[in-house]
Amino acid sequence: MKKMIALVVSVLFIVVFVFNNKLFFPPLPIENVSKKEAIEKLNDSNKAIVKLSRENGYEWYITYSDQSIADENIKEMLSHNSWMFKQKDGSGLFFEKRGEHLIATTQMWTGDYVLVKIPVTFND
Numbered sequence: 001m002k003k004m005i006a007l008v009v010s011v012l013f014i015v016v017f018v019f020n021n022k023l024f025f026p027p028l029p030i031e032n033v034s035k036k037e038a039i040e041k042l043n044d045s046n047k048a049i050v051k052l053s054r055e056n057g058y059e060w061y062i063t064y065s066d067q068s069i070a071d072e073n074i075k076e077m078l079s080h081n082s083w084m085f086k087q088k089d090g091s092g093l094f095f096e097k098r099g100e101h102l103i104a105t106t107q108m109w110t111g112d113y114v115l116v117k118i119p120v121t122f123n124d
Contacts, residue, residue, distance in 0.1 A: 065113055102121070
């Protein structure tokens, strides 16, 4: 009986640990942020799109998964830096500013979240 209780407690501990740390989510393509941190940043923010990290010349953001909402969040964020939306092709959103071009790419991370990768030059 003691072995059964110990087994149940162990399994419950593992389940809580996995759930709490979001280990069941797919890996992030970002090194500096954990899955749990990524979700908490978005959930704790009053913004629809939240910056996660800056790596290898790109800024990574997270937003909610409804693709039309995700696209609108990206367009709105970039328009604040004078980038004008031109077109969407696949997972890329194409923008233009003073003759320069910028591509923001989206990646469905889970059923609930979309990751966005934008060259750091968008803030220039």
